[in-house]
Structures are given as structure tokens and as C-alpha cells.
Amino acid sequence: MLPLVAVLVLALPGCKVMQRISDGSYNNAVTDGVATELRDRGIELRARPHCETRDSGSSVVHVECTAETSTGEPVAVRGVAADADTARPRENYVVTVAGRQVLNQHCLGDGCGRSP
Template identity: 55%
Template sequence: MKALRAGLLAAVLVCTLSGCELMQRISDGAYRNAVADGAVAELGERGIRLDGRPSCEMPATGNEALVRVRCTGETTDGAPVVVSGEATRADTEHPREQYVITVGGRPVVEQECLGLGCPSASP
């Protein structure tokens, strides 16, 4: 019953707010969260702990096919962390992603996917 109510509430919100605007805000928020969570996971696998969750923003590109994200945070010992990501062909079912995570200005991660949902790298 709760799921049905949640579904109806979502439908009402979509109908009362601009549907496209609402879905874009949800999509942007979900993407920022996924990148932040992915960065925490990737750095954790390398023994690097963060002091809290990175804060992410998505600067406007003026192009639906290009999405950029930039997250900032710091390690538990105070080193600055920057996550830079870019997705091209973002308006298709198969976007191409690239992420770089620096810690203290030094690249630590450079790959096409972040976090637990990524395919394992083959040796």
C-alpha cells in the first residue's frame, strides 16, 4: 500500500510540476550522488579515507550530449580531493564516461567508471 501511495504522489508531482524539470533535477541529483559514492568506494579500495562525503556540482555545458561533474572533499588527514568527470554521448543509451580523482593534486584514479557497479578490470 505504501508503494502505491508513493507512486501516486510521484504521479501528482509530475503532473503539477514541469515533468521535464522534475525528472532533470532527479536525474542530476542521482548522478551527483552516484559519482560521490563511487569516489568514496574507489578511494576506499586504495586505503584512502575521506572526511565526509564529497560535494558535487554539475556545471552547465549547453549540450545535452555532454555532462560534466566536479566534486570536492578532503581526506581524513586534510589532503584536498577533486573528482572530475565527463560523459559524452550522454543523450544516448551508451554514454562514454571518464573520471579522474586527485588527492593532494596527485592523480590516484583515472578510469571510465566509478564504484561498485563497475566491471572488474582484467589484469
């Protein structure tokens, strides 16, 4: 799987301009990736995480998500994508459950390499 921000950028044929698709699409990709990563670690969620994207007005995009495990523990996700307007964005995602870090890596979801 490609890094999540790769879905954010769409090259227009014959045009130098890069166009970003909606924050909603990015939020969905992060939500799905987080759910997959946690399920792979034996952590079940009550519902899909709720994510909000904050664009810094530059090539850096921040995403924050919240959720709850099936046992009621709070889940927090913080992600950042630098160079989001390029073909090779640099991403990092940190996920905590009840304040303890369970994930810190450069991508999320099926096929994601596990090295930071």
C-alpha cells in the same frame, strides 16, 4: 555495475524522447562511486564529496567534486560524460589527492571495470 551516466538517461516507453533524471541523482551516484573507489585504495574521507554538475546544453555533462581525506589532504574529482543522452555514454573520471592522480577510469564504484 553500469557506467554512472547510464542512470542519467530514462527511456520512455513508446516515445523517441530521452529524459534525463536530476543532476542531484547523478551527483549522488558520482559521490558514492568516488567514496567507494578511494576506500578500496585505502583512502578515507572526512565526509562525502560535494559534487556539482555542469550541463553544456548538449549531450556532454561535466561533474566536479571536492572532498578532504581523513588526514586533511584535498581531493578533487573531474568527470565528463559524452553522449549522455544515449544508451552508451562515454565517461571518464579523474581523481586527485593532494595534487597526485590516484584514479583515471571510465566508471566508478562497485563492479566497475578497472581499465580506462
